[in-house]
Amino acid sequence: MNPILSICIPTMNRAGLMMQALQSIHESEIDKSKVQICVSNNCSDENYDAVLALIEEMRNSLKVDYIHQAHRLSADENMLETLKLARGDRIYFLGDDDYFLEGQLPKLMTLIDEQDPDLAIFNGIAVDANNINLGTHFTLPPKEYVSLEETFVDLRDKGSFGAILVKRELLKETDFRALFGTSHAYGCYWIPILNNPENLRRIIVPDFPLVALRTGKKTYNHLKVYFSDIPYEIETYKKLLKPGLPQKLNKGFERRYYSKIESVKFLIYLIQTGMDLRKIESINPEVFKRIRLRTTLAYVIYHSGIYGVLRLIKRRFLTTGDIQ
Numbered sequence: 001m002n003p004i005l006s007i008c009i010p011t012m013n014r015a016g017l018m019m020q021a022l023q024s025i026h027e028s029e030i031d032k033s034k035v036q037i038c039v040s041n042n043c044s045d046e047n048y049d050a051v052l053a054l055i056e057e058m059r060n061s062l063k064v065d066y067i068h069q070a071h072r073l074s075a076d077e078n079m080l081e082t083l084k085l086a087r088g089d090r091i092y093f094l095g096d097d098d099y100f101l102e103g104q105l106p107k108l109m110t111l112i113d114e115q116d117p118d119l120a121i122f123n124g125i126a127v128d129a130n131n132i133n134l135g136t137h138f139t140l141p142p143k144e145y146v147s148l149e150e151t152f153v154d155l156r157d158k159g160s161f162g163a164i165l166v167k168r169e170l171l172k173e174t175d176f177r178a179l180f181g182t183s184h185a186y187g188c189y190w191i192p193i194l195n196n197p198e199n200l201r202r203i204i205v206p207d208f209p210l211v212a213l214r215t216g217k218k219t220y221n222h223l224k225v226y227f228s229d230i231p232y233e234i235e236t237y238k239k240l241l242k243p244g245l246p247q248k249l250n251k252g253f254e255r256r257y258y259s260k261i262e263s264v265k266f267l268i269y270l271i272q273t274g275m276d277l278r279k280i281e282s283i284n285p286e287v288f289k290r291i292r293l294r295t296t297l298a299y300v301i302y303h304s305g306i307y308g309v310l311r312l313i314k315r316r317f318l319t320t321g322d323i324q
Contacts, residue, residue, distance in 0.1 A: 003036040003063055004112060006088030006168075010078040011051075011096035012042035017214065018051050024099035026058050030109050036063040038085035042078040043069045063087075076185035079161075080176050083186075091171060093186050095162040097214040101125065104210050108165070111206055118201035119189060120165040121155050124213040134215060137163070142207035148197045152190075152249045155203070157257070159187055162213050170201075178240060182233035183225050191237075194246040223275055226261050227284040262291045267298035 007025060011018050025037060037058070041048060048068075055064050065085040073081065083091065090112055094100075100108075111120065124137040138158050145151040166189045175188035193201055234257065237250045260266055267277060277295040281288040288295075 003088040004034040006036040006086035007092045008038045008082035013046045014096045015046045017097040021099045028105035032061040038082045039066045040081035041068040043072040076180045098162040119203045122163045122210040124163045124211045127212045140205045145203045183229040
C-alpha cells in the first residue's frame with residue numbers, strides 16, 4: 001500500500017541538524033504506516049553515520065528511502081531526487097535544518113484526511129541555531145481560497161521550502177526541470193494551477209503552525225537567489241504560462257517583487273544579515289544601476305544606530321522563549 005504522505009528531505013553537510021529533523025518525525029504519535037521519508041544526501045563531506053543509524057531505527061515503523069549522490073548536484077536537482085523517491089499522494093518538502101513542532105505532525109495527518117487540500121501553505125516559527133523562537137516566519141490568517149487571483153497574490157512568495165504540502169500530481173517533472181537554476185524549482189506546482197484557472201484547486205492556509213524554520217547559516221548565496229535566481233524564475237514562468245490571466249498574474253508578481261528587493265527596507269535587511277550590497281553589481285548590473293543610491297542610503301541608516309534600536313524593540317516583543 002502506498003503511503004498517504006511522503007516527506008522529502010534533501011540534505012548536504014548538516015548531519016547534526018538532520019538528526020533533529022528526523023527525530024521530529026520519528027517521535028510523533030502518528031500512524032507511521034501512512035508516511036514515507038525520502039532523503040537525498042547531496043554528496044556530503046560530513047559524516048552521516050549517526051543519521052544512517054537513526055534511519056535504520058526508524059525503518060522499524062516507517063518507510064524510509066535514502067540515497068547518497070555520487071556527485072554534487074544543484075539544490076534544485078537534489079530536491080527533484082527526493083521527489084523521485086516519493087510514492088505518496090501528498091508531498092511535504094522539509095529542510096534538513098528544519099523540524100516539525102512537537103505535537104503538530106498529527107494535525108497535518110488529520111488535515112490531509114479531513115480537508116483533502118491540493119496545496120497547503122503553513123505559517124512557520126523562525127528559530128535560531130539554538131532553537132530559540134524568533135517569531136512567526138509569516139503571518140498568514142487561516143483561509144481557504146476561492147479566487148485564483150487572490151491566491152496567487154497572497155501566496156506566490158510564501159511557499160517556503162519546509163512549509164508546504166502539495167498533491168503529487170501538481171509536481172510535474174518537466175515543470176520541475178524547467179525551473180532548474182531558480183532555487184525554487186519545487187514551486188513548479190504553480191504552473192498547472194495557473195494554466196488551468198477554470199479548475200480552481202483547494203488551496204488553504206491551515207490554522208496551526210507546523211514547523212520550525214531555521215534562520216541560521218545557509219549553504220546558498222542569498223544575493224544570488226534574490227537578484228539572479230528569482231528574476232530568472234519569473235522569466236521562466238513567462239515561457240511556461242498560457243496567455244491571459246496566468247501571464248497577467250505573473251506580471252503583477254514581477255512588479256511587486258522588484259519593488260520589494262529594490263526598497264531601502266529590504267536592502268537594510270540584507271546588510272543586517274551580513275550581505276555586501278556591492279556584490280549585486282556583478283550579479284545583476286541592471287538592478288544595481290537602479291538601486292545604487294539606495295544602497296548607500298541603506299548603509300547610512302544601518303550604521304546610524306537607528307535600525308539596531310528598532311530591531312531590539314521588535315525582537316523583545318516577538319521572542320517568547322525556547323521551542324521544545
